[in-house]
Amino acid sequence: TFGISLPRTSIDMSNAVYEIPKHEAKEGDLIFFRTNRRHKRINHVGIVIGADGDGLKFIHASIKKGVIVSSTAEGYYSRTYAKVGRVKNADI
Numbered sequence: 001t002f003g004i005s006l007p008r009t010s011i012d013m014s015n016a017v018y019e020i021p022k023h024e025a026k027e028g029d030l031i032f033f034r035t036n037r038r039h040k041r042i043n044h045v046g047i048v049i050g051a052d053g054d055g056l057k058f059i060h061a062s063i064k065k066g067v068i069v070s071s072t073a074e075g076y077y078s079r080t081y082a083k084v085g086r087v088k089n090a091d092i
Contacts, residue, residue, distance in 0.1 A: 004087055010045040017085025022056065022072075025084045031058045031072070033080040042082050046070070056084065 006013050014032045025031070025048050033044040046060030055073030062068050072081050 006087065011042045013045055014042045014083065014085065017087055019083050019085045022081075022084055025056055029084050029086050031056060031084045032082040033077065034082045035080045044080070048084065 006016055010032060013030060017030055020029065027049055029048040031046045031048050032042045033046075034040055034042055035044045044060065046058035048056050048058050049069065050057045052071040052073050055071045055078070057069060057071050059067065059069050070077055072078055
């Protein structure tokens with residue numbers, strides 16, 4: 001619809017965005033996490049859907065629960081948060 005393509009993997013997606021401060025994130029930005037303790041690279045991505053107090057609400061796919069909404073205010077996502085970014089050349 002918007003003519004924007006992204007790589008398949010979360011690590012490659014993280015290289016296709018420009019990083020922005022967490023407080024400047026808006027709906028549609030991508031949020032990245034490092035959830036694997038052994039490998040410190042980005043391995044999970046979600047889409048920001050809004051603010052949640054001091055955190056960000058995002059939608060993402062969970063292996064156990066399917067597609068869910070979570071928040072960086074939750075301990076797990078607060079600890080594993082890596083960065084938030086906006087897709088390069090995307091004026092949506």
